[in-house]
Amino acid sequence: MKPSYVRHSGEIAWLWLICFGAWAQEPPTFEVASVKPSDSRSIRMFSGGPGTKDPGRISWSRATLHDVLYYAFDLKDGEQISGPEWLSTEPYDITAKIPPGTTKVQFEAMLQVLLADRFKMVVHHVTRELAVYSLVVAKNGPKFRQPNSGTDKEGFPHLPPGRPGLSVNYGTEARLAARHEPLAALAQSLRRDVGRMVIDKTGLDGTFDFTLEYSLRDSTADPGRIPALFDALPQQLGLRLMDGKAPFDVVVVDHAEKMPTAN
Numbered sequence: 001m002k003p004s005y006v007r008h009s010g011e012i013a014w015l016w017l018i019c020f021g022a023w024a025q026e027p028p029t030f031e032v033a034s035v036k037p038s039d040s041r042s043i044r045m046f047s048g049g050p051g052t053k054d055p056g057r058i059s060w061s062r063a064t065l066h067d068v069l070y071y072a073f074d075l076k077d078g079e080q081i082s083g084p085e086w087l088s089t090e091p092y093d094i095t096a097k098i099p100p101g102t103t104k105v106q107f108e109a110m111l112q113v114l115l116a117d118r119f120k121m122v123v124h125h126v127t128r129e130l131a132v133y134s135l136v137v138a139k140n141g142p143k144f145r146q147p148n149s150g151t152d153k154e155g156f157p158h159l160p161p162g163r164p165g166l167s168v169n170y171g172t173e174a175r176l177a178a179r180h181e182p183l184a185a186l187a188q189s190l191r192r193d194v195g196r197m198v199i200d201k202t203g204l205d206g207t208f209d210f211t212l213e214y215s216l217r218d219s220t221a222d223p224g225r226i227p228a229l230f231d232a233l234p235q236q237l238g239l240r241l242m243d244g245k246a247p248f249d250v251v252v253v254d255h256a257e258k259m260p261t262a263n
Contacts, residue, residue: 027113028106030096035118035260038062038091049098050107056098062091065119065256072111073251074104077197079130083253090258118260121253128250133194133241134201135187142202143238144210173226174214180207183239190241193229199246202239212236 044062048054049071060067066088069081081087096114098107115121169175176189182205187198193216214232215225226232233239 027109028099028102029113030110031099033094033096033114033118034263035092035094035114036263037259038093042091042093044091050102050104055102056100058094058096058098060092060094063094064088064091065115065121065253068094068111068115069251069253072108072115074108075251076248077130077191079197080248080250081253082126082250083256086258087253087256092260115256119256120261121256123251123253126250126252127247129245130197130248130250132197132199132244132246133190134199134244135183135190135239136201136242137204138234138238138240141238142204143236144208170216172215172217174212174216174229176210176212178208178210180209182207186210186212190229194241197246198241201242210237 038061042061046058046060046063046067048056048058064087066078066081069075069087070078073080075081078088094114096110098110102110174193176186178185182200183202184200187200190198212232213236214227214229227235230241233241
């Protein structure tokens, strides 16, 4: 299959099936794939794929093209996708059989081919400055503490001793409990509450045990009890969030059709 592309606004907008990997031969494809618009009975769910317990297939329901782009390009944040609003609202059910031994990079290429074949998607790349927060060490240095097992008096569960992972619990307050986790995991977890990407710039390598508790309400509505996130980080972990911008690769969708071609 020869490379194909189209000119768009003075830039080369590569067709999905050739622009996301310099494949010397045919790009890898799913053995079998089904793509159809979701019906009212579909429940949003993602399962399978390389690195999971079911590497030989994927079964995604109520997945948007925004979701598929995210996985196909191994993006870090939804802000790295630019295109029509319907990309994040129109749901699809996608099932596909993956050849044995498929790597993560090959899986991404398969998704790219799927988008080109079934949705006639055409994209190009641009580099844009996006608003971010950098997670950095506060003035007095880090002060991580060892979480307890079980639950506390307010019913927030903690991870059992020795079990790696990050537990996140929400109510009017947020509680994060980590065992043997890198600070990059903390940065990723904070994205939901700060509304932008958080990048680990602490320079602290390795894994850590820590807990973080903060209010999700306006601090003026909950005085003296649980601090807001920006106050809780330096008080409890000796870290802080620093406002800034960083360059990111952005995938710009030039064309896509809502109705996929027949299976």
